[in-house]
């Protein structure tokens with residue numbers, strides 16, 4: 572288990588499935604791509620369309636390529652930055 576990244580901030584979250592623990596499986600909110608109150612990831616940083624994420628459940632850190640860096644509406648939905 573990794574320690575929580577010092578950049579992890581509960582005010583910056585992203586709704587991306589964790590590739591390590593897949594804790595979203597079986598959750599109705601996640602499967603409908605809603606902003607689930609239980610299953611979210613710390614958004615450590617982002618570069619263009621690349622998100623640097625940490626899972627609060629298993630502390631896994633990974634980089635997620637969104638592929639839609641220029642599409643602001645989807646970006647805002649994923650990060651909760653309304």
Ligand SMILES: [Zn+2]
Nearest residue numbers: 589592626629
């Ligand atoms: Zn995880």
Ligand SMILES: [Zn+2]
Nearest residue numbers: 598601607610
């Ligand atoms: Zn969920």
